[in-house]
Amino acid sequence: MTTPLQPPPKKDPQKRSTAPTRPPEMRSRAAMHLTAAAAEGRFALQCCLECGAVQYPPRDACSSCLSTDFEWRDMPPGGTLLAETTVHASPRLFYRERMPWRAGTVQLDAGPTVLAHIHEDIAAHGRVRIEARLDQAGQGVLLALPETPTPHQEDAPLMRALSADPKHRRILITDARSPHTPALAKALQDAGAAMIFAGEPESWRPYPGRAALDALGVEVLPMDVTDTASVQKLAGEIGGKTDILINTAQMLRPGGVLERGDTAFARDEIEVNYLGLMRLAQAFGPGMCARVSDGVNSAAAWVNLLSVSAMTNAQPFGVHSASQAGAYSLSQSLRAEFRPSGLRVMNLFFGPTEADDWYQPLPPPKVTTNALARAVVDGLQRGLEDVWCGDIAQDIRERFRRDPKVLEREMTMGGDGP
Amino acid sequence: MARPASYEGVVLTAPFSTAYQRYSQDTAHFWIATALRGALRSAGLKPAELDGFSVSSFTLFPDTAVGLTQHLGLTPRWLDHIPMGGASAGVAVRRAARAIQAGDADYIACVAGDTNHIDSFRQLLSSFSRFAMDASYPYGYGGPNASFALLTDRYMHEYGATRSDFGRICVAQRANALKNPNAVMKKPLTLDQYLSARPIADPIALFDCVMPCAGAEAFLVMSQDSAEKRGLPYATLSAAIERHNAHPDDPIQLRGGWTLDVDTLWDQAGCGPQDMDLVQTYDDYPVISMMQIEDLGFCAKGRAADFLRDKDMTTTGDFPHNTSGGQLSGGQAGAAGGFIGMVEAIRQVTGQANDTQVPDAKRALVSGFGMINFDRGLCSSATVLETGMRA
Known part of the structure; x- marks a missing residue:
């Protein structure tokens, strides 16, 4: 379970502030729709207007029927954690400074399999609830949360990175x-x-x-x-x-x-x-x-x-x-x-x-x-x-x-x- | 599916590997030129005689195979660029063999190589694929380590394989690498060291990962007549398969494209897994070697750990596997990692493997696997080679 966040100690004014680093920002235009929905707090995925297939990652053509007509629809948030890893090594500074980092493969109830940030309170192979959030690059990412909220889940470092929570601010x-x-x-x-x-x-x-x-x-x-x-x-x-x-x-x-x-x-x-x-x-x-x-x-x-x-x-x-x-x-x-x-x-x-x-x-x-x-x-x-x-x-x-x-x-x- | 025509009359010859370097200040062009020169020299061919050229590389940018022709002074009438990473060698061989049979080229050099600058790996990752950029790197940016960690985690959960099972593959390959002077890894590895290594992306630890480095691998494809006229030792090509984006509806990858083509492979080869004297799998991570051993018919799905438990995978053992040390102990020189098994297998069945030689090796299976575009490797290939003419 998440350790409750303690108020930070008073800052040493002589100490250097850590320079901001960011997760990767580049995305395809198709993927920006995930960001656009996340900006309003919605979890949406790309749906084919011809055959109805829901697909991920976002594409420029339907991988079921090759149609190029899509709509982004809000999706049911349920899913199951198929596999997970805790990353201890990354060439990207933002993650190096935040190791270890938990990520996993989630089979969505909506169909596709996605990679997502995995909250620390989720059990191995457990059920999850997916939210789309903006990360510190301002891009939409998928976040797997416990199906029912756990005490202090908002205090996890992952959640602080994916929010601007007023707590202790x-x-x-x-x-x-x-x-x-x-x-x-x-x-x-x-x-x-x-x-x-x-x-x-x-x-x-x-x-x-x-x-x-x-x-x-x-x-x-x-x-x-x-x-x-x-x-x-x-x-x-x-x-x-x-x-x-x-x-x-x-x-x-x-x-x-x-x-x-x-x-x-x-x-x-x-x-x-x-x-x-x-x-x-x-x-x-x-x-x-x-x-x-x-x-x-x-x-x-x-x-x-x-x-x-x-x-x-x-x-x-x-x-x-x-x-x-x-x-x-x-x-x-x-x-x-x-x-x-x-x-x-x-x-x-x-x-x-x-x-x-x-x-x-x-x-x-x-x-x-x-x-x-x-x-x-x-x-x-x-x-x-x-x-x-x-x-x-x-x-x-x-x-x-x-x-x-x-x-x-x-x-x-x-x-x-x- | 139509039965593919025989590859009769086509041979693989002049295997050449450069020594690998952890970091290099030279370019991919340098490494590819070095390996090409080595292969041509051992065949006694001049560059001007070469009329077919097949290249695999990640770090040639902004050049491609086209730019390389002018850079290296080649005038081929048949040119190929194979961006399929670990599956490249098998794919290169299939295409080159057909070109030789059709008379589109007489002498084809298949070369794979890459450089590795201090920051190359990070830069390669950042532009690897659109799906990786959109949907995998934002989640911890673990690169291929994280992607394969997820597959390994699921594989262990599904089939009960343990870290020790993976460790035995790595330990045996290290033993093989110690007999290969070109390998990057020079120190022995014990199972205890494997198990206690620092974690990289759980359940993957340090010795599950390849060492990115600089280097190149090359061989020539020509007609049997040409090889005999020149007095070259050669391997014949009994069978070859490739497949891309197999099983797209599997929620997570536990099998590769080999499952769709394995019957074709053995049918065309006229033999079976039990007839192989050595096996070269694509070993970017040990779980992938297990997947290939299963999907290519050595044992049932999910049973590779059991199958390998009582096998000796060293060059003198009963199941010689990745005899030059593979990438896990030899190093991964970018796209050359996809060639390492093919070049070593040609050496083996032609009796030119020196210290890593498997006694009396006649038949070899070479398997390839490449390109984690998003969550799984998309390309698979496999070839069966046999002794044509020994050195």
């Missing part, structure tokens, strides 16, 4: 004033976070969430994402111990281009939602990238909270949507820039929330702060890249996947005139 929530911050802090604390910091702009102005943060023992520190100096100052103070950064800073006002009449709010939205993210990344990003292999409380993830209107413009928040689209595109750049270090970028897309005043006129369903906080923690524990929180975000994701143009047309109706 130090977390910065960038905007203490966000209505989501108290629930988020509570959920992270419940998940075992070692320390939670929150950045606070305009400290002289009272706000309802402050008491809750104090009660939780959150360390509230001054930072305004629109002020480069304040971001750099906080990064200087706690950047070396920020393991997970969650950007909750958000400027939201309704209105389209014509309705607004001027660019004032648009400028504010860009300052907070787009340039704020950039300032944070420039101040905290390099330090976090350098600490990805730094033991139990290594830097693990960067989290952006984005309105699902980042995917397709949503009225009556037309201009705000543009700032979200900009932030989303920036997050993709961050992914590319963080990749060599293995630092993850998780985007959580949400629909209208209960807590943001400006969503008050919109009809339900709306996302509660607790649901949003749970989704962040769950996403980190599973190492996801894209989390779709709430019914509306999931609906938009599905419609976007089917046809982005149809979705755009549906979202931009002119209404029946006279």
Whole structure:
């Protein structure tokens, strides 16, 4: 059984941080579909549209009928461990530093035989449950877990490598004033976070969430994402111990281009939602990238909270949507820039929330702060890249996947005139 | 399936092995040239007389057999490149023999060789196959050691073979290698040393693994008339089979393609396993040697450990096996590992094996196995050689 993970000892500041190494990243284009599903926490395999065969590894033609038409379908997760090995020698640095490494051959209930990472609590030739996870190269890999969860299974070194689990990690929530911050802090604390910091702009102005943060023992520190100096100052103070950064800073006002009449709010939205993210990344990003292999409380993830209107413009928040689209595109750049270090970028897309005043006129369903906080923690524990929180975000994701143009047309109706 | 035509009139001659080196600063081109020159010299042929050339190599990049013709100054009218790793020799022989019979070439050199720089093995792994890149290396990056560890683990579970059973193969081969001056391994190996060696990828330990090194192997294929005119000792080719991607629906590999063609092999050879004076299996890991011994009809599936338990596998024993030490003790010079058994078998049946000579060896089985594309070896080959003319 997995040994429970102990809080790490205080770091010797004179000790060199271990430089990040990564598992192999190269994949064929066909194999990237496994990654795409794993990014959302789904285990999917390639199915032939003509004969229905499920095949693995992914191919460019069906090995049963030579058809070239495929669909990636979610698969039942069950399987049996046919054979296993514990690797003691590898020419790849990432694995050398983590020896011994357990891997095995799993016969899937879905048909194919796959190689997978094997959790230490699985018995020889036992039953397993397969999950697709992103590894530190940001690529999808298959993980065999015990069929029923074992105590502390999340604490195994393998699981730490395939997640951004908040347990024993130090977390910065960038905007203490966000209505989501108290629930988020509570959920992270419940998940075992070692320390939670929150950045606070305009400290002289009272706000309802402050008491809750104090009660939780959150360390509230001054930072305004629109002020480069304040971001750099906080990064200087706690950047070396920020393991997970969650950007909750958000400027939201309704209105389209014509309705607004001027660019004032648009400028504010860009300052907070787009340039704020950039300032944070420039101040905290390099330090976090350098600490990805730094033991139990290594830097693990960067989290952006984005309105699902980042995917397709949503009225009556037309201009705000543009700032979200900009932030989303920036997050993709961050992914590319963080990749060599293995630092993850998780985007959580949400629909209208209960807590943001400006969503008050919109009809339900709306996302509660607790649901949003749970989704962040769950996403980190599973190492996801894209989390779709709430019914509306999931609906938009599905419609976007089917046809982005149809979705755009549906979202931009002119209404029946006279 | 049609019965393949006889290989009558075709012979294998001029076996040549370079000494192996753990690391080399030279290129695959150098090693292949060295072995080619050795084979041509022993046959008294000039390079210009060579009109057929067959190459197996992993480290020629960016060149292929085509680039080698210009590099080495050859003008062949028949050219082949066989990227089948451990099955290469058997496949090369099959193709070359048919070319000789058809008159497409008169003298064919079959050569396999590779270099081994300090970092070659890691680089070779990283570009080995698409399925390995997509679906096996991300899981611990153990390379072939990990892949064969999985097969070995399942084989042991399924058939009850033990580490000692595998160890006996390795220990006997080390004894054979000590009589082969070209072998990389120079020290004796005991079963205790085998069993207590450091683990590499459980259940595989150090002495289950081959030593990557640099070297090359070569031989010539020509008509019997040509060999006799030149007064060369030669082996005749009684039978040859090959198969690729056999049993794709087996969830894990416990058998190879030989099972599909074993009857063809012995039928064409006109003899059986019991008639072999020596056996050369492809021994990248000892479990694979057991698989070949079973699948080629020496014993029933899963019984190789029992079959070998009371056999003496050394050159003077009752079941001479991998008489030059094989790859496990000779070293694996890349694709030359697929040739080591063939070249040694030609030496054996022509009486040129010197210190590793099996007394009065007349018939030899040479088996090949290659290319773990994802989870299993895809290529299998086997040939039966007989004494044509002794040295």
